[in-house]
Amino acid sequence: MNIRKFCDNDIEEMIKIWNEIVEEGIAFPQENILNLNSGKDFFSSQTYTGVAILNKKVVGLYILHPNNVGRCSHIANASYAVSSAMRGKHIGEKLVLDSMNVAKNKGFLILQYNAVVETNHVARHLYEKLGFKQLGVIPKGFKTKDNRFVNICPYYIEL
Numbered sequence: 449m450n451i452r453k454f455c456d457n458d459i460e461e462m463i464k465i466w467n468e469i470v471e472e473g474i475a476f477p478q479e480n481i482l483n484l485n486s487g488k489d490f491f492s493s494q495t496y497t498g499v500a501i502l503n504k505k506v507v508g509l510y511i512l513h514p515n516n517v518g519r520c521s522h523i524a525n526a527s528y529a530v531s532s533a534m535r536g537k538h539i540g541e542k543l544v545l546d547s548m549n550v551a552k553n554k555g556f557l558i559l560q561y562n563a564v565v566e567t568n569h570v571a572r573h574l575y576e577k578l579g580f581k582q583l584g585v586i587p588k589g590f591k592t593k594d595n596r597f598v599n600i601c602p603y604y605i606e607l
Contacts, residue, residue, distance in 0.1 A: 461506035463487040473593020507534040524556035552607040566599040
């Protein structure tokens with residue numbers, strides 16, 4: 449498997465994986481799925497969008513961008529998506545590590561996750577294993593697909 453910057457030929461597979469997470473309704477804040485046009489615009493608008501390629505197929509991806517503007521623009525934010533068929537194979541870990549390197553190379557000093565859902569134990573375990581620190585808990589900060597409110601746990605790491 450290799451991780452590289454996305455290209456236009458990857459867009460359809462990327463949208464499928466991204467929409468799978470959105471439709472699950474338990475991790476991403478987005479509620480609307482992407483189509484070909486909105487997906488291309490969305491992924492192209494990021495500071496960097498990386499894809500994990502295995503056997504010439506996109507199996508995961510991440511987006512990287514500033515967490516805020518101006519005096520806080522040195523803090524990056526990222527989101528990760530792995531195809532449900534490929535989960536449990538350490539692809540997410542490789543995407544996180546790649547995003548940390550890319551963020552550092554692009555001049556970011558910190559990588560922060562604003563809305564890690566408290567029940568996303570796999571992601572939280574991975575972030576903690578890689579040295580991310582939890583900043584606290586925001587009660588009822590995430591609305592699930594079935595309209596329940598669950599806690600979110602912001603995380604960060606200095607790059």
